[in-house]
Every structure is written in C-alpha cells, then in structure tokens.
Amino acid sequence: MVAFGKKLRESQIQEWKGQYINYKLMKKKVKGYVEQIEVGAQNRHNVLRDFSRMLDTQIEKIVLFLLEQQGLLAHRLSDIAQQHHALVQPQNNLLNVYHLQELYREVGRDLLKLVFFVEMNAIGLRKILKKFDKRFGYKFTDYYVKTRANHPYSQLRQVFRHVGIGAVLGVLSHNIADLRDLQQCQGHYISIYDQPSYSHPDPVLDSIKLAVERLSNSTTFLQFLGRHAFIMQEELPSPSEDHVEDESQRYNFMSLLLNLANTFLYMVNTYIIVPTADNYSLSLGAAATVCGIVIGSMAMAQIFSSVYFSAWSNRSYRRPLLISSIVLLVGNILYALAYDLNSISVLLIGRLFCGLGSARAVNRRYISDCVPSKLRMQASAGFVSASALGMACGPALASLLQTNFRIYKFTMNQETLPGWVMALAWLVYLLWLWICFKEPPHHEKGNLEAYQADTVQVIHVAVDTQPLIMNSEATEQDEVREEEENDGSEEVQKPVTSIVAAYRLLTPSVKVQLFIYFMLKYAMEIVLAESSVITSYYFVWSTSSVAIFLACLGLTVLPVNIVVGSYISNIFEERQVLLASEIMVCIGLILSFHVFIPYSVLQYVGSALITFVSAEVLEGVNLSLLSRMMSSRLSRGTFNGGLLSTEAGTLARVVADATITMSGYLGESNLLNATLVPALVISVSSIVATCYTYNSLY
Template sequence: MQMTATKMERRMEIAKLKCTSCQLLLQLHAIKGRVKEYSEQTEGGNHDRRRVLKEFSKLLDDEIEKIVLFMIEQQGMIAARLEDLGKKKAILQDLPLLQEISELREAYREVGLDLVKLLKFVDINANAVRKILKKFDERLGYKFTNYYVSSRSNHPYSQLQQGIGAVVGALSRNLSDIEEREGSYLNIYDQHSLVIPKDPIIDLIKATVDKLTNSTNFLRFLGQHALIAQEDTAGSEVEHIEEDKYHFISLVLNLANTFLYMVNTYIIVPTADDYATSLGAAATVCGVIIGSMAVAQIFSSVYFSAWSNRSYFRPLLFSSVVLLLGNVMYALAYDLDSLAILLIGRLLCGLGSARAVNRRYISDCVPPRIRMQASAAFVSASALGMACGPALAGLLQTNFEVHALTINQDTLPGWVMAFGWLAYLIWLWISFREPALGPGVESFHEGSSTSSSTRYLEQGTLEQGLAEQLLLPYDDGQTGDGEKASTLRPASSAVSAYRLLTPSVKVQLLIYFMLKYAMEILLSESSVVTSYYFGWNTSTVAVFLAVLGLTVLPVNAIVGTYISNMFEDRQILLASEVVLLLGVVLSFRVTGTYTAAQYVCSALLTFVSAEVLEGVNLSLLSQVMSSRLSRGTYNGGLLSTEAGTLARVAADGTITLAGFLGRGALLNATLLPSLLICLASIAATMSTYNSLFY
C-alpha cells in the first residue's frame, strides 16, 4: 500500500514537471517570433544594432536562467526521493522481505529514469538555444553567436554538472547494497570502478551525461571518424531496430570490403613511380596513377549511396567484380606496355568504391547497442588497410615470368588484389544476407533505407518523459515566411543539400579537404621524393608508409581517451591545424642538404596532426550540420567523402603538374598549395570559432 501511494506521488510529480517544463520550452520556442520581428525591422531599416543585441541577449539570458533554476529544483526533488528511499532501505535492512526489496530496487531505478528524462529535457533546450542563435545570424546577418558565446566564458549549461555525480553515486551504492543482500559479499568501495557490476539504469544515466557534457572515450572518438549517425538511446529504454535485420557475417563482410579497398588504394603507392617509368612515362605520373582511382570515386560515391537505398548485396557484388577486373587490367598493363590500360584499371578500381554502402549498412542494419563498436571497427579496418597496403607492397619484391605474364614488384600488387577480391566475391555470394526493406518506407524518406526511416518515424516515441512532444521542431528546414519544411525529410538533391550548409559546416568541409590534401601530397609523392633525395628503395618506402599508417590507432586512443576530455573539440581542432601547418613548413627544402631526418620528422608531424584533426573535424561536423543531412542519399557522410576525394584528386593532379618543373622542384612546388590551404582553413576556423561551442 505504501509503495502504491509512492507511485501515485511520483506520477503527480511527473505531471507537475511536464507542465512546468512545457511552459519553459514554449517560452523558449516563442523567442523565434522575436527573431522574425527583428528581421522585419532590419529589412525596413528601422533598427539599432546595439539595441537589438542587448534585447535579444537579455531574452536568452532570462530563459536560460529559468531552465537552470528548474534543473536545480528538480535535482533537489530527486535528492529528497533518494533520502526517503534510504529510510525505507534502513527499515528493511534486517528483514528478509524479498518482495519489498525488489520493489525498492525498482523505486531506485525509477529515480534513475526520471534523472535521464530530466537530462533529456535539458539537452533539447540546449539544442533549441543553439538553433535559435544560428537562425538569428542567418536572418539578421549579424555574428550574434560570436558575441553571445565570447561574452560568456562558459557553456550556458555548465551548472548542470553540479550534483549529477552525487545522485549517480547514491543510486550506484544503494543498488549495489541491494544486490549484496541477495548473496554478494563485495562492497562497492572494495572494488575498482571498472569491475563494479553496473545497473543498466546507471549506464543509461552515464550515456546521457556524456552526451550533454560532450564527454568522450576512445571508442566513441574513433566511431565519430565514420560520421555514422548514432541512435539516441539515452532518452529511450528500448532499441528501435529489428534484431532480425542484423546479421553478424554480413557486417564482417562490409568491414572486409572496407579493409580490402584501403589496401587496394595504398598498395601501389611505393611502386607507382617505378611502374610509370617502366611504361615510358615520367616518375611524377605516379600522381595520375594514384589519383585516377580517386577521380572515379567522386562518381561512385553518389551512385553507391543511392543504390544502397534499395539493396546492399547487389552494390557489394558489383563492387567486387569491378575491383577484380580493375586489378587484372592494372597487372596486365606491364606486358601490354600500355599506360592507358593501367589507368583504366585504376579507374575501374575507383568505380568499385563501396564505402558509402559500408557506412549505410552500419547505420541502418546494426542495432544501436553495438553501432558505436561497428563504427569504430569501420574506422579501424580503414586504418589497418592503409597500413597493410604499403607493407604488403614491400614484401612483394620478386621478378619472374609465368608463360607470357611478368610477375614483379609492379604487377604483383594487381595480381594479389585480384585474387583477394575473387576470394571475397565467393565469400560474399555464399554468406551475405540481404536485410528486408519494408514497403513504402523509401518513398517517405526519398532514399533512406528501412530501418533509418523507421527510427525517425518513431522519433516522438524515442523522446519520452519530460521531453515528449514539448518543443516543436526547430530546424534549418524553416523557410523565410515561417512555413516549416518537414524536419524528417532528408535532402533530395545536391542543390538542397548545399542549401543546408551553414558557414560552420562549410568551414569543417574545407578543413577536411585541407587535411586530406596534405596527407595525399605526403603519401603519393613519398616514393619520388625519397628516392631522389635519399636513395630509398621500394622496401624502405613501404616500411616508412606502413609506420605512418600504424600511428592512426594509438594516436586516436590518446586523443579519444585523454586529450578530448581535457580540451574542447574546437580547441583541439585549431591546435591541430597549427601543428599541421608547422609540419608543412618544416617539410620545405630551403637551403643546403635536405636530410632524411628532416623529412621523416616533418612527415610524422604532418600525418599525426592530420589524423587528430580528422577525428575532431568529423565530430564537430556531425554536431553543426543539419539533422536532415544525417540520412538519405545526400548525407553528411557522402559530403565529407566527396570533399576528401576531391582533395585527393587535386593533390595527385598537383604532383603530376609539378613534375614538369623537374624532380628537384617537386617537393616545394607541391607543398606550397598545402601551406596556402592550411592558412586559409585556420583563418576560416577563427571566423567561425565561437559558433562551435556545441
């Protein structure tokens, strides 16, 4: 009877919380109307800039203060409930009443769920404030976000971190004490925090707090590299993806495709210059040989992304066949003495790039509980493939003939990869299971697949508790006359996707272009530069490139585990750009002898800083881009892939063009564009720095 009364009290409290939170959210939502008023005043020329900034700042300050005070008030109520539960636990301390103990455990879990709902409510408010700031800048042409953030030293919701740790600690200790009564004799303080058995509610609270405070870890940081939308499970108690869509072997096949493709991309880098000279071309034509794959990938990324709306098996099958044929042509070009055949082979390899399919499969067909791990595995497979490609090329040092076919260090990478794709093709045909696509879902989302469409159709269900349907969608889909476009509808064309690119998103894409350009210059010309200045052979170049590739995972482990929790993403972003700039500057040959030590140190500095930059860049990109770019054919992953691919094409073209100046001038001629683009990206970052506070 007492427990029933407690539940009734809790329901009354929740109803009161919903009423109060609804009022706060509606007040915050009403600020949008003021944005329109200020916009109309601006268009009519009847406005005072300082007055507008002052009035709008006061409006935001007042609403933020109400939300913070509301949060503190609710924390106090939760603390009071914990105190009452503690008294009941003390009464039951010496009584072996299993039913009452079970009800007490559920009561503690209900407190935890209410805390999650409260945090979810605050998270939605934080998003609303960020979008209001962005819309104010777009409507009035001011840099109000810069002013508002720079004039307030901390994030508006930093106060929310106070008290949460104490509540979580109380819940953990009491739930652990209840478990102890059921047969465990370990005390929570006698165990290391990593081995303490955690209740699912505690994990749910921790995930919510991490999302709100932007806390991160290695797994999450690595997973962000994939730019795969993660299900917001912090506000939901169930997973909204059908488990029967998930097939482990199919996921492994997607990851294997990613790994093999990256090996295929970089296995020719140490020998491309030698292959070019053997066909009568200049060594610097290696830029065209390496870059031709990227040229084809510009187009393949689009049609593979669209194809994955209807199927996953068929595009993977097509990818394998095309890559098999491309590698065979690459290997046969030597005996046919044809540079054209070699380039066609590499173009076919680029047309077989199915990374868009790999990414979409993880996003749509992997359950939320393991999607972050799958995203991290996707990035790890790419990194390992990047390291294994050059290392494998270094092992293929041989020269013999089989009938009319020449097998040497130039052709063997093609034959090895052709055999690899043949084996993969057979495995794919036997083991891959095509996930079922539900009827009518594709048309709703204009190209998003079933599971992702279902997830967004159920968005209202996911946001339960205090956050449920309290704030009308406020997104970039709102038009100038106040009419709302559906926030569930993804961009249906390249033009509509471009219109969703805010200045912050454009800057992040520029940064991604810059870091990929610098990395491609470094990797693609390494064999030409090192053989000219230091006399390195193919094996030495292969070892050097493999070592560079192997730095990816440990560097990301350090950044994801430590650095990202010590500094803001935007701070790491700017610092990484500066370090990359330093690496590029140190790579120039100024006067005197150009030493291997200078080259290796500058290359490590450039490559490592670019890797760090890529992680925080994609993390920020996922936060500042419109939610409409998180799904559909023209999604954020496709945009970043296209930016990176264009950078690779531009870099490889630069190497070939600079080759006309001679091998002695190649290094400085190719580094100069990297220097200029890096300086431009730093300037652009500074101009949008204060808009990256979320």
C-alpha cells in the same frame, strides 16, 4: 510523413512542459526582428540586446528548474541513505536490500528524465542560435557564446556541461554497488572506490551514463573512433519498440562483416600501389612523378562512383556490392597487365576502374540504415578500424611482393603483383558475397523510400530539430504546416534530393568544417603519395623501406585515437582540440620544407609523423563537430552528410595527386617544396576560417 517536431513534443515530460525553452516564442521574435529591421523600426544593436536578454531569461528558467529538481533528488537520496546505513549488518533482511535497490533505481529513472530535459533544451538553444545567425548574418552566436559561455558564472555552461548531474550519478553508482556487495560478499564491505573492478553494471545507471556523456560531449575511444565514419548517431531517448524490432529484422551479422571486409579490401587496394607507383611509371616510359596521377585516378573516379552507388543503395545493397567487386576485379587485372602491354594508358584505365568500384558510400549507408541503434557505434568504429588496418596492410603487403618471375606470358614483379594479388582477393570476396550476403527485407521489397520515411525520425538531431514547445491550443496539423511553410530554416525531416539542395543547407560553420576536412585529406595525401619519390631522391630508400614507413604511419591511427578519444577529448573542448590540431598540421608542413641545410631522414620522418598524426586527431574532432552542426536532413538519403564529407576528402586527394604530377615538371629537386607550398596555404587558410567561426562551434 510526420514532422520530427511531433516526436520531440511527444518526448516532453508533461508536468515540466512550462519549464522548457519557449522555442516558438523566440522563433516568432526572430521573424519580427527581421520585419522591423526591413522597415527601419529597429537597428541591429537593439535587436542583439533584446534577444540576448530574452535568451538569458530562458536559460535562467531552465537552470533554476534544474537546480530545484536536483535538490529534490538529493533530498530523496538522503532519506534512502538513512535506511541504507541500517543495512551494514549481514543479519538484516535481504528483502530490504532489494527494496532499497529499487528505490535508488527509481531516483535514477527520474535523473534520466532530468538529463533528457537538459538535453532537449540544449538542442533548442543550438537551434535558435543557428536560426538567428541564418537571419542576421552569422554574428549572434559568436557574440553570445563569447560573452556568456566564457564568463565565470556562465549559466549557459550549466545547460551544456552540468556537473551536478554527475554528482547524483556518483551517489547512485556507489550505493547500488554497495548494496550488491552486501548481498554477494556476505557482509564483507568492498567499496567501488577501493576496488573499481567490483562495480556492477546496472541498466538504469548505464542509460544515465550514456546520456550524460552525450550531453557533456565526453567520449570513449569507441565513440571517438566511430565518429570518423561520420555515421550520424541517435541523440534522443531510445526509439519505440516497433522501430527496434524493425531494425533487428534488417540486421544480419554476416552481411555486416562482408560490408566491413569490403571497406578493408578497398583501402588495401588504394595504398598497396603507393610504394611502387613511381617505379611502375618509370618502367612504362613516364616520369616518376606521374605516380601522382596513377594514385589519384582512383580517387578521381571515386568522386562520381560515390554518388552513383549512394543512389543505388536506395534500392539494394547486395547488387551494388557485387558490381563494385566485379569492377575492382577488372581494374586490378588491367593494372597488372599494363606492364606486359607496355601501356601507361592501360595502367591509368585500370586505376580508374578501381575508383569506379568504390562502394564506401554503400558501406556507410548499410551501417546507417540496417545496423540497430545499440550496435551502430560499434559498427561505425569497425568501419574506421577496417579502413585504418587496410591503410596499414596495403603498403605492408607491397613490401612482401619483392620478387620477379613469369607465369606463361605474364610478368610477376613488385609492380604487377599488387594488381594480381588484389584481383585474386576480390575474386574470393565476390564468391563469399554472392553466397552469404543477405539483402535487408525492405530492399527485397523495393520499398526503401517508405522505410526511410518511417525511420528518419530517429536520426541525429544534435543541431537541427523542430520546435520544442508549441502552443497547446494549436493542432498538430497547424504546427506541421507552419514548419513546412517556413522560409527554409525550419526543415521537415526528409532527405534532400539534389546536391544543390544539400549545399543550401550548409551554414558557414559547416562549410568551414568541410574545408578543414579537405585540408587534412590534402595534407595526408601529399605525405603519402609523394613518399616513394621523395625518399628515393633524398635517401635512396628501397621499395621495402618506403612500404614499411607507410605501414608504420597507418598503424598510428588506432593508438592515436585511443589517446584522443579516452583522454584529450574529455579534458579539452572539441573546438580547442580542432584548432590545436590544425596548428600542429601547419607546423608539420613547415618542418617538412627543404631550405638550406641538408635534408635528413630524421627531419622527413619527424615532420611526416607530426603532419599525419595531427591530421588523424583533426579528422575525429572535425567529423564530430560536423555531425552536430549539419542539418538532420543530410543524415539519410542519397545526398547525405557522409557523401558530402567523402566527396570533399576525395576531391582533396585528387587535387593533391594532381599537384604532385604538375610539380614534377619542375624537377625532383623542387618537388618537395612545390607540393608543400599549396598545402601550407590551405592549412593557414583553414586556421583563419576556424578562428572566424570559433564561437559558433559551441
């Protein structure tokens, strides 16, 4: 398998080769520092000072070259502008208009090359900081970012957030639109500043805009929403035509639709029982707080099924989806039959079966492996939207099932109907899946591993990539061997094969982000899972009222992501939004406590809304940071980053549901505070951990 470093070297612009960060030199320096410290020839203070000076020199070289190239582009634009101004009269030859448009596009293509140059250097900077931290105890990035990135004359910011590129892009967009208006409006001048709707799409400009957004980490609603899926996106220039053709062969719209439908139904299945789980437990002779175990048993089984289905999707997608649907069909039937059998055991077994049928790992893998790069963000956003809608529709559907009748020997009431309805839904889905799902070609041949070896080159590389600049005299074989012989910090681009190997790739910053993900899922589960018990005890809410409340919480997901993705994430840094969201989750939990004053609906609903919405905001930025910091070896394969985040979130739900059940032994009057205490402790711990690693989140 070809190392990813070769792809990066091939992507370099040869005439600019000497202007890139000299990653190989710096890597050797780091290795030398380690050896010198081990024999006592150097101390850490001198190492930090020496390496900082070297890194400053490298960044200064990049920035000065960047400014020089921008000046050349500005000079070319000035020359073209003189010809442009002569075309304001409609009688001028339109051939000159076409000629000027092409001149502007040529500048645009060179600007795109410059953006890629900056992007690759940004990748190299992140990587060398990560490597240094791994060798020297995770202290250098914190020191370097604090002293350099936060300085008013920071050159580091010029690499990661350069506004000059945006200025050149603005000139190109304005003038190309003017030339098109000159053609189409027959001399009636319309400026894009006066009429933004008259701005015309252009392939070159669109490519530049996407690259600038990626470089500056700016987002749109679609991008921000898609990040919730934690499907790592490609960040380097577009893949080769052969790879694009291969992707197109594997893509089938109906199969993607079935994949998203599976996601939607599973989330409906998860939350449709939440409003009635406490009453169902009571009807079977158990305590109302046993609803925690009833709800959590599904998540408990999902911990194991996620690994199994992720491994199975190495060979097939259709078969695991079929088996998943069958298991969910059986699980829901058992859940519904538990009422007539008067068995809490059957109830729990039914929910365990539902958890064993979780195919969310397959859903993620299908989007990551089979959807073309240009559609992957939309598909990721569809995955998240389907999950959010399912989360809202589950309780809403439960509110409509308020009836009581019998069919033959089977009782149909608000407790059993969720099981029967979902069983019918999975039966219909199973038939649709059997008829319409198309297995991707490489799965049909049973050769996915070979496919992954070929395509793993185009995975997300924002953090962990191979050297950018190598000695020109060295052969590629020597370079690859050097990368493979490294002590593990330089990773060959191949998936890991065990959970232990995956864990070893996690830096402290990544571990903190996974802990934050655990925290937010724990807080959300506490709010959702105990809602029926809490509202019944304090406010005597009916099942319909609880269901409507939960549905309204679920419906906040998309609007919140619109606001954060389109506005907040473009105004503040992700780490700032991350920390602020954690603090808001903590505030929401504190406001939820029942202390001395009577507990009111306003206090409960307000605090739950603050906690839930803040956790939603936190999830987007948390997964975005994770995708940038996590090793690229965790982008594909069975033990991928998506699986790790799923396991962390699922474990959080299991622990939260178990906490609810155990707290039930203290009595319903103490349930609220007893469950909020561990949630608050975890929340405060995540804030402390974030502050500790804050400067490494750059």
